[in-house]
Each structure stands twice: as structure tokens, then as C-alpha cells.
Amino acid sequence: MALRGRELRTTLAEDGTLTLSLEDVTVAAPGPDEIVVRVEAAPINPADLGLLLGPADVRTMESSGTGDRPVATFRLPREMLGGLRARTGQSLAVGNEGAGIVVAAGENAKALEGRRVAMVGGAMFADYRVLNAREALPLPDGATSAQGAAMFVNPLTALGFIETMRTEGHTAIVHTAAASNLGQMLQKLCLADGIPLVNIVRSDAQAEILRKIGATHVIDSRAEDFRKRLADAVAETGATLAFDAIGGGDIGSTILQAMEQAANRNATEYSRYGSNVFKQLYIYGALDPSPSTLNRMAFGFQWGVSGWLLFNFLRRAGAEANARMRRRISDELTTTFASTYTATIGLAEALRPEVLKAYERKATGEKYLIDPTRN
Amino acid sequence: MALRGRELRTTLAEDGTLTLSLEDVTVAAPGPDEIVVRVEAAPINPADLGLLLGPADVRTMESSGTGDRPVATFRLPREMLGGLRARTGQSLAVGNEGAGIVVAAGENAKALEGRRVAMVGGAMFADYRVLNAREALPLPDGATSAQGAAMFVNPLTALGFIETMRTEGHTAIVHTAAASNLGQMLQKLCLADGIPLVNIVRSDAQAEILRKIGATHVIDSRAEDFRKRLADAVAETGATLAFDAIGGGDIGSTILQAMEQAANRNATEYSRYGSNVFKQLYIYGALDPSPSTLNRMAFGFQWGVSGWLLFNFLRRAGAEANARMRRRISDELTTTFASTYTATIGLAEALRPEVLKAYERKATGEKYLIDPTRN
Numbered sequence: 001m002a003l004r005g006r007e008l009r010t011t012l013a014e015d016g017t018l019t020l021s022l023e024d025v026t027v028a029a030p031g032p033d034e035i036v037v038r039v040e041a042a043p044i045n046p047a048d049l050g051l052l053l054g055p056a057d058v059r060t061m062e063s064s065g066t067g068d069r070p071v072a073t074f075r076l077p078r079e080m081l082g083g084l085r086a087r088t089g090q091s092l093a094v095g096n097e098g099a100g101i102v103v104a105a106g107e108n109a110k111a112l113e114g115r116r117v118a119m120v121g122g123a124m125f126a127d128y129r130v131l132n133a134r135e136a137l138p139l140p141d142g143a144t145s146a147q148g149a150a151m152f153v154n155p156l157t158a159l160g161f162i163e164t165m166r167t168e169g170h171t172a173i174v175h176t177a178a179a180s181n182l183g184q185m186l187q188k189l190c191l192a193d194g195i196p197l198v199n200i201v202r203s204d205a206q207a208e209i210l211r212k213i214g215a216t217h218v219i220d221s222r223a224e225d226f227r228k229r230l231a232d233a234v235a236e237t238g239a240t241l242a243f244d245a246i247g248g249g250d251i252g253s254t255i256l257q258a259m260e261q262a263a264n265r266n267a268t269e270y271s272r273y274g275s276n277v278f279k280q281l282y283i284y285g286a287l288d289p290s291p292s293t294l295n296r297m298a299f300g301f302q303w304g305v306s307g308w309l310l311f312n313f314l315r316r317a318g319a320e321a322n323a324r325m326r327r328r329i330s331d332e333l334t335t336t337f338a339s340t341y342t343a344t345i346g347l348a349e350a351l352r353p354e355v356l357k358a359y360e361r362k363a364t365g366e367k368y369l370i371d372p373t374r375n
Numbered sequence: 376m377a378l379r380g381r382e383l384r385t386t387l388a389e390d391g392t393l394t395l396s397l398e399d400v401t402v403a404a405p406g407p408d409e410i411v412v413r414v415e416a417a418p419i420n421p422a423d424l425g426l427l428l429g430p431a432d433v434r435t436m437e438s439s440g441t442g443d444r445p446v447a448t449f450r451l452p453r454e455m456l457g458g459l460r461a462r463t464g465q466s467l468a469v470g471n472e473g474a475g476i477v478v479a480a481g482e483n484a485k486a487l488e489g490r491r492v493a494m495v496g497g498a499m500f501a502d503y504r505v506l507n508a509r510e511a512l513p514l515p516d517g518a519t520s521a522q523g524a525a526m527f528v529n530p531l532t533a534l535g536f537i538e539t540m541r542t543e544g545h546t547a548i549v550h551t552a553a554a555s556n557l558g559q560m561l562q563k564l565c566l567a568d569g570i571p572l573v574n575i576v577r578s579d580a581q582a583e584i585l586r587k588i589g590a591t592h593v594i595d596s597r598a599e600d601f602r603k604r605l606a607d608a609v610a611e612t613g614a615t616l617a618f619d620a621i622g623g624g625d626i627g628s629t630i631l632q633a634m635e636q637a638a639n640r641n642a643t644e645y646s647r648y649g650s651n652v653f654k655q656l657y658i659y660g661a662l663d664p665s666p667s668t669l670n671r672m673a674f675g676f677q678w679g680v681s682g683w684l685l686f687n688f689l690r691r692a693g694a695e696a697n698a699r700m701r702r703r704i705s706d707e708l709t710t711t712f713a714s715t716y717t718a719t720i721g722l723a724e725a726l727r728p729e730v731l732k733a734y735e736r737k738a739t740g741e742k743y744l745i746d747p748t749r750n
Binding site: 047050051054055082083084085086087090092247250253260261264267268269270271272273283284286289291292293294295296297298300301302303304305306307308309311312 | 425458622636647658659670678
């Protein structure tokens with residue numbers, strides 16, 4: 001008796017039409033090492049939106065289909081299609097991570113039957129997901145799928161920032177969009193590990209979220225004296241490393257400049273090339289997809305700006321670090337790594353205009369959870 | 376009998392006045408390991424201009440003093456003074472490198488007396504320079520000071536680009552402002568070493584300079600199909616590393632985008648994070664001091680942009696690489712590493728408005744040489 005289920009798919013046609021739909025698929029029987037998981041929870045992360053919508057403008061959205069099988073379409077301008085050629089014509093499944101119940105298992109994975117597991121690897125916005133048992137992590141007893149759904153991307157990213165800091169010889173961190181679920185995890189980790197963290201936020205509400213969990217340095221980028229306060233906090237903490245979720249505009253440049261100013265406060269000799277303090281900015285998100293502006297004259301020649309991507313980091317980090325991080329996530333799942341969600345929605349709901357527009361806004365601190373078992 | 380000589384000095388006052396002048400100084404007697412060199416040639420490199428003029432606008436220049444002791448002053452806007460605080464009030468000597476004749480030597484350096492030597496280390500825009508004998512490199516027999524004056528910065532930078540390429544695992548290079556003295560050296564080295572080089576220039580005359588010495592890939596950034604030609608050349612050479620002398624604007628971003636396009640030409644699978652090919656851009660100059668714009672959405676997450684500074688590179692490169700590079704420079708001084716100069720000027724001439732404006736333009740392929748013995 002073959003299971004059937006729905007999968008959320010995104011397809012970009014040659015003419016620039018992007019279509020989101022729910023496809024009915026037959027779930028493959030598990031191989032000897034595989035399990036079939038009924039998905040109960042999958043978060044919509046910014047990276048999922050990147051695949052789901054690409055650079056589509058939600059104002060071009062049109063709805064069709066039925067209530068059970070809604071369809072949403074968007075029009076992409078022709079000049080954007082060049083970089084997307086590799087996905088044109090393909091029906092792509094979406095959803096980096098999720099959690100659910102093992103409803104079938106191959107002969108070597110029978111021990112997992114009936115267990116709740118967390119998963120990573122794509123195609124989680126679906127009723128069922130077949131995967132190798134090794135790629136699933138059993139949840140701690142009593143944990144719900146909602147609690148385990150975001151066990152990989154955000155926790156590993158927060159831990160990855162700290163690993164990166166240690167590997168590259170920095171001792172403190174600056175973080176933007178810092179009130180996000182990820183940012184809250186990072187703040188809790190930094191408090192536990194004694195790492196100074198400078199949080200940059202954009203509202204009082206966001207500042208409050210961070211202060212409540214014990215943050216010392218919370219700076220509002222809308223404040224008139226933002227640059228001065230940032231330079232003060234950077235000088236106090238000695239931060240020479242920043243992780244930026246925003247990407248666009250000059251926020252990264254402003255952080256590098258604050259680090260340079262902090263370095264020059266104690267300078268005794270003038271160097272035409274700027275300070276000797278190496279400053280690193282990692283851009284790990286694209287909350288603002290507009291170009292990044294680097295005002296280099298304000299921070300000399302001792303700097304680096306790079307993309308930071310979780311999966312590349314994990315590949316480089318090695319087995320020991322990967323195991324250590326996963327153990328910590330499992331141990332602190334409902335404390336350090338607890339996620340909160342703005343709303344839980346069903347699969348069909350995810351394609352409704354008003355719902356899609358809400359999660360597409362990527363407001364800091366807001367996050368949506370898909371539960372395919374809801375109707 | 377103490378020698379007396381002139382030194383070109385740059386001084387920034389608290390009120391934002393930048394003053395260039397020739398100071399009369401008494402030349403210190405050489406210590407046991409030191410030599411006194413009468414400077415005969417010192418090139419004006421872009422980095423020297425950075426110290427000499429800082430961010431001064433030449434349109435604010437005013438001249439005073441006498442023909443022998445001219446003085447030039449500039450007004451810096453107050454908002455620019457913050458980053459220059461470390462140099463305020465200091466009378467700074469200028470001139471990274473030069474060559475001349477050893478006119479006096481300490482007891483352990485007598486062998487150098489009367490020899491022509493090349494020097495690096497600052498304060499070369501002067502009649503005399505005292506330095507440790509180890510820091511001077513005797514010129515090959517028959518070489519003139521003009522030939523040896525630029526033996527360090529450009530040759531080591533060109534060799535440094537190639538060392539960096541090899542250390543970081545790249546196999547081809549993209550270079551901007553490629554018809555400069557440095558760019559010509561790089562092209563000759565790449566031809567000799569079999570390294571594909573993509574040269575970006577801004578005029579037919581510059582393209583011609585490079586073609587004459589054997590360049591294959593010369594692309595004019597003013598051409599209408601510049602981006603396509605760049606992507607083609609990058610695809611053909613496999614370049615994933617670029618050195619940019621310009622810094623400002625979107626030229627660096629355009630190069631990274633061309634590398635991404637080249638990588639995606641052969642892509643079989645769509646990745647929302649861009650290609651898996653790591654692309655590195657080094658900004659080593661500031662011909663355009665305006666902000667750099669990074670259009671990240673066009674090149675994914677596998678990239679790095681950093682400042683590249685010769686002296687940091689040399690520090691990291693180690694003794695073996697330093698010795699190897701210096702040997703090659705000495706061997707190929709009048710071939711690979713030959714510099715050409717637009718004009719040779721005296722010390723006082725360097726402060727004359729029309730002369731200063733000419734070398735301050737930093738036109739690619741133009742370079743001025745100071746010969747303090749001229750009057």
C-alpha cells in the first residue's frame with residue numbers, strides 16, 4: 001500500500017513565470033537504510049524563501065487553483081533570468097529542515113519506527129519525506145515536532161559563528177538583525193561561553209527581546225548616535241568579527257569602520273594604510289538584497305568581507321566539531337535552542353496571498369512554521 | 376663635517392590644513408651597520424600619494440614659499456579629519472623606495488661605499504637617506520639609479536600576486552588598471568610562467584601597451600559588450616582570482632559576477648546559494664576612492680573580498696619566498712621589471728602646482744620619478 005502525499009513545489013518557466021503549487025506524489029517505499037517520516041513541522045527560513053520565490057516581487061502574485069490545491073504565480077523580469085537558468089523548467093521541492101514521526105522504516109532502521117526525528121536536507125514542505133536513517137536525529141523524549149523542527153539550520157549557524165570566531169582568532173562578535181531566533185540563540189550561547197556580543201537591532205521591541213535574555217550590548221541602528229555607540233561597544237568588547245544577515249546597504253561597512261575607529265583610539269603612530277588590526281565581516285543572509293556598499297577609505301587595507309554559508313562551514317569544520325555541535329543542540333534543545341513562531345500554517349495555507357505576504361516580509365523575530373497535518 | 380640635505384615633508388594641522396614643504400635636516404652620521412645614501416631617483420607611487428596628500432582635493436591647493444623652498448597647502452574638510460587624527464601635527468617624510476649612491480658607511484658596511492643601491496622603507500623624497508646596510512640591495516653592475524629606483528614595490532607586488540595565486544590554489548588572474556608599470560610586469564611574469572592573465576584597461580592606448588608585450592586577453596571596460604567579453608575570457612582562462620587597483624565603483628563586483636557566470640555555464644544543477652566555485656577579489660589600490668559596490672545577488676555566497684597590502688603579504692610570505700622574489704628582481708631588473716617614467720622632476724619641482732596636479736592624476740601608465748640631484 002503505497003503512501004501518497006503532497007509536496008510544495010516551485011517552478012520557473014522559460015518565460016519568467018514562477019509557479020508555486022502542491023503536487024501529489026507517491027511516496028517511495030524505504031530502502032533497507034531508509035525511513036519514511038510524516039512531516040509535522042518545518043520552519044520557513046530565509047534560505048527557503050530564496051528557493052521558493054527567487055527574486056520574485058510578491059506584488060506580481062496571482063492566485064488560482066482550488067482551496068485544497070492552490071496555485072500562486074509571479075512574473076520575473078527577463079533581465080533576472082540569466083542567473084536562474086540552471087533552475088528553469090525544473091519542479092523543485094522546498095524546505096531545508098523539519099521534524100516528524102517515522103511511519104515506515106527499512107530493515108536496518110526498524111529501531112526508529114514510531115520515533116519523532118529531526119531532519120535536514122530539503123523537500124520538507126511535504127506530507128512525507130524519505131531519507132537515510134543516518135540523516136535523522138531522534139528528538140529527546142517528550143520533545144514535540146515543533147520543538148525539533150529547527151534543530152539544524154539556526155542552532156548550527158549560531159554554533160558555527162562561534163567556531164569560526166575561535167578558528168580565526170577573534171574573541172568577540174558583532175551581529176546584525178540580532179533579535180532573530182538565530183540571534184537569540186547566539187546571545188544565549190555567548191552568555192554561556194563568556195563571549196562578548198554586540199547586537200545590532202532596528203526597533204525597541206527587538207532590543208527588549210535581547211535584553212530579556214541577558215544581552216549587555218544592544219544598539220539600535222536607527223539611533224542618532226548609532227555610529228558612536230557602535231564604536232564604543234566594539235572598543236569595549238574588542239570585536240573584530242561580524243556576522244551580517246542583512247547584506248545590502250552600508251551596515252557591514254559601518255561595522256568595519258567602527259572596528260577601525262576602535263583600533264585607532266589607541267594608535268600611537270599614523271599608518272597611511274589604516275590600522276594593523278584585521279577586521280572580518282561575514283555576510284550570511286540577504287534580508288536586504290540590494291548591493292553592499294564598502295566605504296573602504298574608512299577602514300584601511302586590513303579587512304575581509306566574505307559570504308558565509310552553513311553547509312560550506314560544516315563541510316570544512318570536520319567530524320569532531322560536527323558531532324560536538326549536534327550533541328550540544330540535542331542537550332539544549334528546549335533552552336538555548338528554543339525557537340518561537342509567529343504562526344503555524346498548513347501546506348495549502350502557505351500559498352494563500354495574505355499568508356505568503358506575511359512570511360515573505362522576513363521581519364526580524366518573526367518566523368512561520370508549516371505543519372502539513374493541519375487543514 | 377655633517378651633511379645637510381632637504382626632506383619633503385607632509386604635515387596635517389588640527390584645523391585641517393595640509394602643508395607640503397622641504398625641510399632642511401642634518402644627516403645623522405651612520406652607525407656601525409649603517410650607510411648614508413645620496414638619493415638619485417625615487418618613484419612617486421600611488422601609495423606615496425596617499426601619505427603625501429591624504430584625501431586632500433588638489434583644487435584647494437595654494438602655493439607659497441620661494442622657488443627653492445616652495446610650500447603647498449590644501450584644506451581638508453573637517454569631517455575627514457577623524458580618521459587622520461593619528462597623523463595630526465606630525466611632520467612626515469615621504470617616499471617608499473628609491474636608489475642612489477652610498478656616500479658614507481659605518482665600519483661594518485664599508486664594502487658598500489661608492490656603490491649604487493636600491494632602498495625601501497620611507498623618507499626617500501630627500502637628498503640623503505640613512506639606513507641599515509641590510510636594507511639596501513646593491514644594483515647590478517651598470518644599472519642606473521633610475522633603473523633601480525622602483526625595484527621593490529611594483530616588482531614585489533607583481534610577484535606577490537602570483538605567490539598569492541599559488542598559495543590560495545587559483546590558476547589564473549584578472550587584473551584591473553592593467554597597463555600600469557605594475558600591470559606590464561605582471562603580464563611579462565605571467566607569460567614567462569605560463570599563467571593566464573585577463574587584463575582590464577580603459578583605453579585603446581593602454582590595450583596597445585599590453586598587446587605589444589604579448590598579452591592575449593585585453594578587455595576595454597568602456598566597450599559595450601565588456602561584461603560578455605569579460606565572462607568569456609574568465610571562462611576561457613578559469614580565473615577565480617582578481618587583483619583590483621581601482622577599488623571604487625562596481626568593477627570588482629562585475630569581475631566576481633563574470634566568474635560566477637563562467638562557473639554556471641557548465642552547471643547541471645541549480646543551487647540557490649550560487650555556484651560552488653570560490654571567487655576571491657583583492658583590492659590593492661584606491662585609484663577610485665569612492666565606495667565599492669558589491670552586487671552580491673549576482674555571485675552567490677562563495678566569495679571573498681579583501682584588502683591586499685604588500686607589506687602584510689611580505690611578512691606572511693616567509694624568508695624563502697622573500698629571498699626567491701628578490702633574486703628574480705635582481706636578475707630581471709632591466710627586462711621584466713623595467714619601469715618607464717613620464718618625467719623626471721626635482722624635489723622643489725614636486726611641489727609646483729602644475730607638476731603636482733600632473734602626477735596626482737594617477738593616469739594608468741603614467742609615473743613620475745623624483746631625482747633630488749636635479750635643480
